[in-house]
Amino acid sequence: MVQFKKYILTNGLRLIIHEDKSTPMAAVNLLYNVGSRDESPEKTGFAHLFEHLMFGGSKNAPNFDDHIQNAGGDCNAFTNNDLTNFYNILPAQNLETALWLEADRMAQLNISQKALSIQRKVVVEEFKETCLNEPYGDVWHHLSDLAYKVHPYRWPTIGKVPKHVEDASLEDVKSFYERFYRPNNAILVVAGNVESDNVVQLVEKWFGNIPAGPMFKRRLPKEPPQRKLAQKIQRAKVPLDALYIAFHSPARYEDDYYAVDLLSDVLSNGQSSRLYRKLLKEQELVSSVDCYITGSIDPGLLIIEAKPADGVSLETVEKAIWEEINLLKKISIDEWELQKLKNKVESNLVFSEMNVLNKAINLAFFELIEDIDLINTEGEKYQELMPNDILVAAQKILTEDNCSTLYYQNEKAVIQ
Numbered sequence: 001m002v003q004f005k006k007y008i009l010t011n012g013l014r015l016i017i018h019e020d021k022s023t024p025m026a027a028v029n030l031l032y033n034v035g036s037r038d039e040s041p042e043k044t045g046f047a048h049l050f051e052h053l054m055f056g057g058s059k060n061a062p063n064f065d066d067h068i069q070n071a072g073g074d075c076n077a078f079t080n081n082d083l084t085n086f087y088n089i090l091p092a093q094n095l096e097t098a099l100w101l102e103a104d105r106m107a108q109l110n111i112s113q114k115a116l117s118i119q120r121k122v123v124v125e126e127f128k129e130t131c132l133n134e135p136y137g138d139v140w141h142h143l144s145d146l147a148y149k150v151h152p153y154r155w156p157t158i159g160k161v162p163k164h165v166e167d168a169s170l171e172d173v174k175s176f177y178e179r180f181y182r183p184n185n186a187i188l189v190v191a192g193n194v195e196s197d198n199v200v201q202l203v204e205k206w207f208g209n210i211p212a213g214p215m216f217k218r219r220l221p222k223e224p225p226q227r228k229l230a231q232k233i234q235r236a237k238v239p240l241d242a243l244y245i246a247f248h249s250p251a252r253y254e255d256d257y258y259a260v261d262l263l264s265d266v267l268s269n270g271q272s273s274r275l276y277r278k279l280l281k282e283q284e285l286v287s288s289v290d291c292y293i294t295g296s297i298d299p300g301l302l303i304i305e306a307k308p309a310d311g312v313s314l315e316t317v318e319k320a321i322w323e324e325i326n327l328l329k330k331i332s333i334d335e336w337e338l339q340k341l342k343n344k345v346e347s348n349l350v351f352s353e354m355n356v357l358n359k360a361i362n363l364a365f366f367e368l369i370e371d372i373d374l375i376n377t378e379g380e381k382y383q384e385l386m387p388n389d390i391l392v393a394a395q396k397i398l399t400e401d402n403c404s405t406l407y408y409q410n411e412k413a414v415i416q
Contacts, residue, residue, distance in 0.1 A: 058108050
């Protein structure tokens with residue numbers, strides 16, 4: 001059981017504290033409620049750009065990393081469609097250093113033309129390296145745009161095109177910062193060998209005087225139900241053809257999410273899973289196969305991806321995948337198969353709670369989706385699932401009308 005205390009500062013900052021005396025460390029996790037879904041279609045990649053800008057120095061700390069490292073700690077960050085998360089892990093006695101640094105860049109980030117130019121180049125180079133010059137690097141650009149028509153999940157976190165970041169003006173960046181990187185749009189979690197009263201005092205000291213930003217209500221366009229199969233052929237310099245099949249799936253906060261999560265494990269999680277056993281081990285049709293869910297806050301995707309074995313066509317692999325899907329939609333899985341998957345989930349949840357930083361990140365995320373008690377009850381939601389729940393989930397989402405298929409082919413391949 002993960003015990004925690006919640007506070008809200010007068011400026012709207014949400015503070016969560018978890019005391020863990022089994023470690024000499026403290027984790028400071030600051031989650032901002034902003035991701036690529038909050039960007040304009042004409043100005044994408046800004047949330048990811050800010051992940052870099054936030055390490056570019058603030059008024060009293062020109063180099064964020066140096067201060068953390070001098071305090072015996074480490075720091076990093078990640079951005080996705082839904083959020084931007086900064087985390088620090090350091091000896092508990094140096095907790096105040098991390099709080100001071102996070103507060104300083106929340107209040108007084110160094111947004112200068114020089115800093116913007118430097119980070120803009122870094123982000124554009126990352127775009128080129130990971131998306132344009134890496135085999136299959138632009139898969140998400142094609143697959144998300146194929147699956148989504150109106151929701152901003154239709155572009156990846158790194159942005160639609162490098163030009164959006166290249167053209168980012170100082171005014172654009174400052175406006176984005178002032179709107180989203182405010183205390184009333186953030187969740188601060190402090191976990192580890194700390195005392196709650198002391199943490200509250202330190203947080204009030206460093207964050208209490210930062211003014212709240214303007215209130216805003218997220219009004220994202222709701223993705224309409226998909227009514228027909230969507231398909232696309234993408235040809236590029238890749239070593240192997242690849243197949244990506246995506247199905248719209250429940251939002252992270254919906255009860256059906258858990259059945260779909262286990263459904264993805266039934267299809268491909270380990271050597272006994274359906275697609276791995278049938279397509280790779282028995283029929284030898286693929287060199288690799290995987291199935292996973294995006295786990296996004298708004299309705300996301302269940303994705304199957306596979307690379308054919310030598311001499312096998314994408315059409316043959318696609319047909320074999322659909323045969324396994326249709327079998328799964330006809331007969332409930334065995335109780336023992338489901339229990340094995342439940343045990344894996346429980347093991348992963350227990351393992352994640354052994355790490356103080358993981359607990360801090362999870363507490364912040366569950367608070368973001370307004371159900372922080374899931375830190376302790378999510379395992380029960382998986383254990384309550386029955387074989388028929390998996391069957392119903394498969395029948396509901398694994399349909400051709402709900403499917404988007406990307407055929408990623410070597411540019412020299414013959415289109416069949």
